[in-house]
Amino acid sequence: MNDKTKFRLIDILLIIGMILPLAAAMAVKILFTPYEEGIAVHGALVFFTIPMPLQELPIAESQINSWMLIISIFFFCLFMTHGTKEKADTKRQHICEWIVEKTDSLVGENMGEYFKGFSPFVGAVLALSAFSSLLSLLGLYAPTSDINIIAGWAILVFLLITYYKMKCGPLHYLKSFTEPVAVMLPMNIISEIATPVSMTFRHYGNVMSGSIISILIAAALQGLSRLLLGWLPGVLGEIPFLQIGLPAVLSVYFDVFSGMLQAFIFAMLTMMYVSSAFPADDYAARQARKRKKNA
């Protein structure tokens, strides 16, 4: 066997590391989900709560799935990038380089020269969001249909926005609230808070509404097939034949397309908000003034 295409032991270990967390999440789901008659709409299952000084900290299905996914993506990255050489000679490395180049060019186009170092963060957000939505294809509870997970990401983006707005000092930041006229102060504060809220609700609302519509249609098809095909003898009458097929077609839109689109939009909005929060002209003027003072 050629050295280039050799499949080493470490590859197998890393692939096991990729699959094992997801399998563990599925096992947890199978073991701990209580049996329910029919189809019901409910939020993430809370496994246990940790007592905390202010409020109890619930550990829910979505958190477990999210962490398992993070571990899985970590092993996937290790699998893709270990043993890379200066001159790409494996398919794996070509794929990696293509992904990195695409992310870099996306970030470069949308954020400009100053934010070139942002591409790992944007890539991480994109991958986490996309794979979180895709997790529902494995029958797991998608972390993106829990508002708390998305709110966490949105708060992270909000902190980044505030950090870059403060680049010219806190006074400049506070002054920016009274920008056109001082009367606009409450409006500016509301629009500042509205950014993470709207980011949260956009992603969460899209994914969760898709899953609820899927559940409702599956339930309706079950009822319909009982109504239309209930006369079939014996076990045949019990099988919901109409449920075969159509929910899968809907899942292609609601789980795959909608999830991918929302991941892309979340990443794009992150880039746009962060890059537009940075007062480039004022920052350059400030740096020039500093340099003059020092010289």
Next chain:
Amino acid sequence: MLEIAIGIIIGCCALGAGIAAIAGIGPGIGEGNAVASACEAVGRQPESRSAVTSTMLLGCAVAETTGIYALFIAIMLIFVAPNMFVNVLLRAIASIG
């Protein structure tokens, strides 16, 4: 009497959810305009197709926000609110009598 009160709560929640869904008109018109303009732009300059498409998707997502808020309120009214309001009513009755 309690049955009537609970019935009114559930009915009003469903009605409120239906009224909230009227907000879907706004994003529908907005996204329609956005896509129409994007189609015109692609027709005029077919080579800028990918840039126009990604910008359009982003704009659509931002225009969609109000619709998503309405949807969120509708879903809360259907799945969460009736339970909560009935509990409030029962607690109030318990505290009175």
